[in-house]
Amino acid sequence: MQMKLVRLLTILGSVSSQISHRNVSSISSYSTATENLRSKWRRRMSNSMNALFRRISPLGDPKVSIVPMLDQWVQEGRAVDKVQLRDFIKRLRSFRRYTHALQMSMWMTDNRYIIFNAGDMAIRLDLIHKVKGIEQAENYFNNIPIQLRGIEVYTSLLNSYVNEKSLEKAEATMQKMRDLALAKYPLVYNSLLKLYYQNENYEKLDSLMHEMEDKGIACNKVTFGIRLSAYAATCDVKGIEDTVTLIESDSSGVLEWETYFIAASGYVKAGFLDKALSMLKKVEGLITNKASSKAYDYLITQYAACGKKDEVLRLWELYKKNNKVLNRSYICVMPSILKFDDIESAEKVLQEWESQCEHYDIRIPNFLIAAYCRKGLLQKAETLIKRATLKGGKPDAWTWFYIVTAYLRDGQTEKAVDTLEEALVVRGDQRKPNEESWTDSLEYLKEKGDLEGAEKIIKLLRDKDIICVGVQDRLLNNVRVGKSNFDAIN
Known part of the structure; x- marks a missing residue:
């Protein structure tokens, strides 16, 4: 009897085990199948939504609304996914298409009734600021329910004030975040540190960093970058050295070439060229041959500042060998060589660029035109301007400003005045030219005793709204009495 009972229990246990195994297998199989279906649905939705983004992408003009296109998409019976829409907003922001990003954000809530979380609200606040201004952003913030005004929303508001360089409001927002116990991450502090750095308020910058230290808030690479930039701006060599050492000893962070570049620029400004060169070698050690053009541009510029022509040419050849060279890099290397x-x-560099450029950017030959004019090589400057024009380049105001001085030095006063007028016409609504571009002309004419030529230029400057009536009168008086007070006249 006991043996039968044991056999019965054994059989029941085996059956139970098989049933249990089958159930687990079924559940696991069901779970896997469900996840596969979800994955396929996500892929299909993603592919469908990407078709929507392909419709929106060509509309680069912010004056053209994307809302009708979004409405049409829905009218065609196509589905929308809020996760994808959020990704589209992120993409539009990365392309600086803030108006279209805001339109999509508004459409999500106004037309699709998608419920926003705090992150969505923070992004919308930022977009409103960029598109409609700080007052509209403040109005939006004030209408957000208090319970949803978390760290993301407050940080977005703080960043808006920082971008507006509104110190008082930024500091008030920071204090509110302290009161709400939201000021506990380096991201928050970095925003205000950035503003203090931009305003050259280094005492407040130091105080805020001490506050971070007292609260045990660790610095990240942005924090260190701001601190290092402040030391570099004030030529604080010891501060630069200590901060670089601190960054190098921070095992939690990734050492980046920008750190050493900031240090190098500070050493150059302070006149410690050996220390600067040491930092530049460290920069080279951190960049790969396929590094961004930005790294090479910075290296070339700083080697030039250190007076190392061979290093400039070496880096330029290395860059060309391993990267597609952009116009921006030619704009960097030309003045460095000159x-x-x-x-x-x-x-030679200009010829290289001209042989492969798709669009003739007058800024690149302008560097050589300026050099020719400084050296008195007027014919070469004129020849280069003609060549640039034939290749599709359009001389800008600076092209003409450079050659004005060359004409004056060559005794071609009338031609100089005519060319200056051309420069001011080409200038259009651009920013006012550097005073040096025309004070040099006045100085030359004064020394030559050409009162009539100087008066023509002064009146022309007034006609083109470069100078005000008061400045015009002072200049004319200075010329007539033989003074050379043409600096700081505004």
């Missing part, structure tokens, strides 16, 4: 009055090398 710092050494190496016109021949600059001419």
